Amino acid sequence: MIIAKERGKRPYDFVIEQDKTKGGYCPLCPGHEQNTPPEILAYGRSSDMPNTPGWKLRVVPNKYPALVIEGELDKRGEGIYDKMNGIGAHEVIVETPDHYETLPTMEYEQMGLIFRAYRDRMVDLARDSRFKFVMIFKNYGRSAGASLEHSHSQLIALPVVPHRIQEEINGCLRYFDYKDRCVFCDIIRQERSQNMRIVCENSEFITICPFAPRAPFEMWVLPKRHQSQFVSMDERQFEMLTYLFSETMRRLNNALPFVSYNYMLHTAPLHSSSLEHFHWHIEIMPKLTMIAGFEWGTGFYINPTPPEEAARFLREIELDEY
Amino acid sequence: MIIAKERGKRPYDFVIEQDKTKGGYCPLCPGHEQNTPPEILAYGRSSDMPNTPGWKLRVVPNKYPALVIEGELDKRGEGIYDKMNGIGAHEVIVETPDHYETLPTMEYEQMGLIFRAYRDRMVDLARDSRFKFVMIFKNYGRSAGASLEHSHSQLIALPVVPHRIQEEINGCLRYFDYKDRCVFCDIIRQERSQNMRIVCENSEFITICPFAPRAPFEMWVLPKRHQSQFVSMDERQFEMLTYLFSETMRRLNNALPFVSYNYMLHTAPLHSSSLEHFHWHIEIMPKLTMIAGFEWGTGFYINPTPPEEAARFLREIELDEY
Numbered sequence: 001m002i003i004a005k006e007r008g009k010r011p012y013d014f015v016i017e018q019d020k021t022k023g024g025y026c027p028l029c030p031g032h033e034q035n036t037p038p039e040i041l042a043y044g045r046s047s048d049m050p051n052t053p054g055w056k057l058r059v060v061p062n063k064y065p066a067l068v069i070e071g072e073l074d075k076r077g078e079g080i081y082d083k084m085n086g087i088g089a090h091e092v093i094v095e096t097p098d099h100y101e102t103l104p105t106m107e108y109e110q111m112g113l114i115f116r117a118y119r120d121r122m123v124d125l126a127r128d129s130r131f132k133f134v135m136i137f138k139n140y141g142r143s144a145g146a147s148l149e150h151s152h153s154q155l156i157a158l159p160v161v162p163h164r165i166q167e168e169i170n171g172c173l174r175y176f177d178y179k180d181r182c183v184f185c186d187i188i189r190q191e192r193s194q195n196m197r198i199v200c201e202n203s204e205f206i207t208i209c210p211f212a213p214r215a216p217f218e219m220w221v222l223p224k225r226h227q228s229q230f231v232s233m234d235e236r237q238f239e240m241l242t243y244l245f246s247e248t249m250r251r252l253n254n255a256l257p258f259v260s261y262n263y264m265l266h267t268a269p270l271h272s273s274s275l276e277h278f279h280w281h282i283e284i285m286p287k288l289t290m291i292a293g294f295e296w297g298t299g300f301y302i303n304p305t306p307p308e309e310a311a312r313f314l315r316e317i318e319l320d321e322y
Numbered sequence: 323m324i325i326a327k328e329r330g331k332r333p334y335d336f337v338i339e340q341d342k343t344k345g346g347y348c349p350l351c352p353g354h355e356q357n358t359p360p361e362i363l364a365y366g367r368s369s370d371m372p373n374t375p376g377w378k379l380r381v382v383p384n385k386y387p388a389l390v391i392e393g394e395l396d397k398r399g400e401g402i403y404d405k406m407n408g409i410g411a412h413e414v415i416v417e418t419p420d421h422y423e424t425l426p427t428m429e430y431e432q433m434g435l436i437f438r439a440y441r442d443r444m445v446d447l448a449r450d451s452r453f454k455f456v457m458i459f460k461n462y463g464r465s466a467g468a469s470l471e472h473s474h475s476q477l478i479a480l481p482v483v484p485h486r487i488q489e490e491i492n493g494c495l496r497y498f499d500y501k502d503r504c505v506f507c508d509i510i511r512q513e514r515s516q517n518m519r520i521v522c523e524n525s526e527f528i529t530i531c532p533f534a535p536r537a538p539f540e541m542w543v544l545p546k547r548h549q550s551q552f553v554s555m556d557e558r559q560f561e562m563l564t565y566l567f568s569e570t571m572r573r574l575n576n577a578l579p580f581v582s583y584n585y586m587l588h589t590a591p592l593h594s595s596s597l598e599h600f601h602w603h604i605e606i607m608p609k610l611t612m613i614a615g616f617e618w619g620t621g622f623y624i625n626p627t628p629p630e631e632a633a634r635f636l637r638e639i640e641l642d643e644y
């Protein structure tokens with residue numbers, strides 16, 4: 001990652017495509033349950049009638065899935081190339097019944113349901129031995145790839161561990177082999193002692209701007225206790241994650257109002273034991289710069305905002321009492 | 323890469339942000355030579371006065387460089403992190419004096435100058451031993467990251483070989499070690515025998531839609547003769563590349579009028595001998611889909627257009643005689 005200070009940018013230097021919700025017909029709103037594929041999970045509905053209103057959170061299959069759940073993997077060659085069927089699950093987590101609610105405006109209780117739904121779906125999908133990895137992610141705002149404005153995240157279960165995830169895990173393993181410590185635990189230790197890139201923290205979680213951010217205002221949310229699997233969180237961690245994630249999203253929204261962003265949950269592959277060398281975390285990438293030829297070609301990112309400046313700006317925001 | 327046929331898209335299914343040139347003040351136009359940093363190279367000017375009109379192609383330093391040419395690399399640690407100075411060169415290749423000209427409308431002679439400028443700049447930069455790699459790329463259209471509309475490409479010389487390039491070269495080396503053949507030579511052989519993903523070809527070059535495209539209508543332009551370095555091309559290859567690249571860009575523009583795109587020149591690192599296992603090529607990525615959470619997280623790309631369909635569409639376009 002290249003920090004281009006000549007291009008140094010503070011939040012108000014960016015032209016932000018503001019993605020305020022506009023309303024209109026929405027297939028994810030209560031009352032339109034029949035317009036999604038049949039629900040997989042719902043919280044908060046007092047009746048036992050699936051696909052009816054009254055829910056607080058709902059998980060449905062993606063109507064236009066990138067992968068399909070039926071069939072066999074069927075790995076095969078075509079000359080020098082390799083092919084396999086696109087087996088997988090692609091689900092939509094409808095985070096709230098309120099079309100106008102966003103993560104920074106959401107109450108703690110509601111946000112807590114989102115993380116519980118992530119956990120429950122991962123535990124359920126792990127039962128299908130064809131799946132090796134679950135990627136949970138959120139695209140917020142049109143310029144971050146969201147096609148629906150109703151607050152939602154997505155889940156894709158894959159029959160392989162993606163190369164980029166495996167690379168990350170392998171890198172952590174090499175560090176562990178050499179130092180006998182988890183690299184993310186070391187990052188947390190160094191960030192807490194340097195205190196230059198911390199955005200916020202509580203007893204269980206910490207949000208930092210990473211030392212080598214690919215995007216301006218990139219943030220990572222990490223559990224302070226070593227833990228390789230998101231699904232291993234205990235009740236207190238769920239609560240504390242909710243508090244810190246809510247604060248993180250409110251700081252982001254205050255710094256860069258209605259900015260588009262992606263976040264990705266990095267957790268250990270399914271069926272893996274608890275790993276000493278890997279540490280689950282959430283990576284938040286605000287969408288302020290473009291992926292262009294240089295980034296495509298090299299995998300390097302040109303970032304006009306040093307992480308120390310981004311973190312200071314986010315940290316110094318005064319939030320209303322919540 | 324995931325081909326999502328359920329989302330199958332032909333060219334007219336995409337909403338294309340058309341990036342027609344709009345004109346207005348342009349720092350790259352003739353007469354404004356004093357508004358760029360002093361030129362590094364110019365072709366076609368009959369006078370000996372640098373930074374004056376009369377040129378056919380001009381190379382200037384980027385006014386807002388991502389990297390700066392002065393100084394030492396100065397690798398150092400900061401706790402567990404590594405740092406180095408942002409040493410490098412960042413140049414702009416102004417491809418034509420005509421503000422309204424684009425690659426698909428450009429005459430062969432003019433396009434030929436572009437490839438010659440790439441070569442001349444790479445040869446010159448190779449003399450600076452601090453540089454290990456030169457990435458040449460073009461961003462066309464706002465949604466592909468272009469901030470100026472006057473036709474131009476860019477060059478960044480780097481003090482390291484980028485990880486993604488090294489990975490590509492290592493992958494090619496593993497294939498070579500196993501098969502004793504260049505993987506790109508094998509790809510060309512298979513594509514010519516299958517004849518399903520070829521867009522166009524001539525005696526020296528071939529344009530294909532790659533088997534695993536990250537983007538709809540992604541194309542690769544490859545020399546048919548094995549060659550690891552772009553700068554090793556002979557005169558006839560320069561001519562034949564110009565013809566085929568022009569045809570490729572006209573086919574793209576005909577299929578997806580004024581679509582934004584990036585292209586990247588993949589060539590062997592500076593100072594490397596001629597490599598049996600690596601084969602230079604140009605990757606063209608039309609900007610039709612978004613990099614969102616799933617792609618960030620996994621490095622996988624969801625592509626709604628199978629390469630066979632993209633290639634057939636591009637191939638069957640009837641071009642005017644040129």
